[in-house]
Amino acid sequence: MEEVDSKYKSMEPPPSTENPKPEPRVELKLGKCFHMSREHCPTDGHKCKRVDPVSVFCCDVDNFRLKEALAIIMTQNTTNLHVLNATIDELDVSQSIFRRLTSMALTDGNIGKIVGQFPKYSSIACLNISNNNLSSATLKPPIQRPFAYLFTLTVLDASSNNLTEFPLSLVQSNRKISVDLSGNNYLPCKNFAKAMELNNSSLVTFLNYNKTYCALDLRFNWFKDVTIVQIEYLRMQKELNVSCRNIKPANINCTCSPERLELMNDEVTKLVAVDCSQRHLKEMPTDLPPNTVQLNVSYNNITSLQAVSDDPSYEHLRFLFVDHNDIANIIELEGSKFIDNFRLLTITHNKLRTIHTYVLSNRYDKTGPALLMGGNYLHCDCNTEKVLKPWLLENSKIIPDFKELQCEGSMGAVVELKELQVCHSPRDWTDYIYYIIGLEVMVLVLLISKVSYDYWVFKTAGYLPWPANKMPRLPCDWLCER
Structure with a gap:
């Protein structure tokens, strides 16, 4: 109860100048909503008591005891009612005893369902049904109907329940109203978004704004999921939608969403994710939020990444998905802020013919960034086997699909290239140098052998063999005649 009391503390009126009473009114009324703490519960065996001429407080009652007590204690002058810890299967709000109330509170109990409808021209300005385990599934008829005639309502506290249906009829009226729906995390975000539209933003005030969450439906083809987000997300989304319409080329209808909040320079900055997939783009979008x-x-027809380097709106980009496009190289990313800071680049199923490793090598000196390039068919040559293949193997942990990078012409994966497949060079005369040298050595050996044989025959038989005898005399023959 201390938490409930504190919620209304800022609305407390100035102290009364009247003479003190046994139950001073200043302690009983906190702003427009009449609200009491448990310490003021009746102690004389009764379930309800009158705390001032216009206010009644009840504790720990069921449906029968509440009707019985109110029939006795309520008068035509009673305008304020607070029931604490009521256990009621069905709360019928069409009862005549509620007609004259301006403040009605049933808190911290267990109410099965709300039935009926507040009477026409009801005077209720504040309605507090917080912390009662209320569920939209048990509200028959739906939540809109019981409150249809509350034209004077300015404060609705339905916090800390299990509601999944939003009281749109209340917040879409042309009057100022404060609503506390915190603690109902599965209320649809789309209903909050409608309540926060421009024509209502100055009329509707959400109490406990930072503690109010909603359910955001997410669909991925056949798969559906629900994410719980703070309603501040919706205000941010509305601002993003305006920025999204400024993306060029015009009218491509990209979608923008808050990625996360980040503390930058002691300020909380909202980071943005932009989806321009399947928009028939032929160039990268510019003027991002x-x-x-x-x-x-x-899934576009983009052929160049030049905008990543040239457009200032890419300054903070960390995650880039350009799969299934017509990009031929990544050399345009050289020297860009993106290549120095990116966390993920996925460029699968494009038209890459070669990978300029020097564009990425400096980035991969640091840990963290991931690169996906599978589904591309490269022109493979000796340089691919000598440079790209070792680079892929060295960085395999940060290029998870390195085995899916293929060579054109059905040559297989780049990392499976063999030197003999791609490293060929034309032959010249130097390729035969060893054969020539071998032949010259053989001729020299034969020549020396022949000369030695002829000299031996001449010394032993006194004549020269026929081939040597027929050879013409040379100027140096006199050396052999001595």
Whole structure:
């Protein structure tokens, strides 16, 4: 109860100047909503008591005891009612005893369902049904109907329940109203978004704004999921939708969403994710929303990444998805802020013919960034086997699909290239040098052998063999005659 009391503390009126009473009114009324703490519960065996001429407080009652007590203690002057810890299967709000109330509170109990409808021209300005385990599934008829005639309502506290249906009829009226729906995490975000539209933003105030969450439906083809987000997300989304319409080329209808909040320079900055996939783009989009950190342009006909280097709106980009496009190389990323800071680049199923490793090598000196390139068919030559293949193997942990990078012409994966497949060079005369040298050595040996044989025959038989005898005399023959 201390938490409930504190919620209304800021609305406390100035102290009364009247003479003190046994139950001072200043302690009983906190702003427009009449609310009491458990310490003021009746102690004389009764379940309800009158705390001032216009206010009644009840504790620990069921449906029968509540009707019985109110029939006795309520008068035509009673305008304020607070029931604490009521156990009621069906609360019928159409009862005549509620007609004259301006403040009605049933808190911290267990109410099975709300039935009926508040009477026409009801005077209720504040309705507090917080912390009662209320569920939209048990509200028959739906939640809109019981409150249909509450034209004077300015405060609705339905916090800490299990509601999954939003009281749109209340917040879409042309009057100022404060609503506390915190603690109902599965209320649809789309209903909050409607309540926060421009024509209502100045009329509707969400109490406990930072503690109010909603359910955001997410669909991935056949798969459906629900994410619980703080309703601040919806305000951010509305601002993003305006920025999204400024993306060029015009009218490509990209979608933008808050990626996360990040503390930058002692300020909380909202980081943005942009989805321009399947938009028939022929070039990269420009003029992205401020602080765009993620961009998806997959399934387009983009041929160049030059905008990543040239457009200032890419300054904070960290995650880039350009799968299934017509990009031929990544050399345009050289020297860009993106290549120095990216966390993920996925460029699968494009038209890459070669990978300029020097563009990425400096980045891969640091740990963290991931690169996906599978589904590309490269022109493979000796340089691919000598440079690219070792680079892929060295960085295999940060290139998870390195085995899916293929060579054109059905030559297989790049990492499976063999030197003999791609490293060929034309032969010249130097390729035969060893054969020539071998032949010259053989001729020299034969020549020396022949000369030695002829000299031996001449010394032993006194004549020269026929081939040597027929050879013409040379100037140096006199050396052999001595």
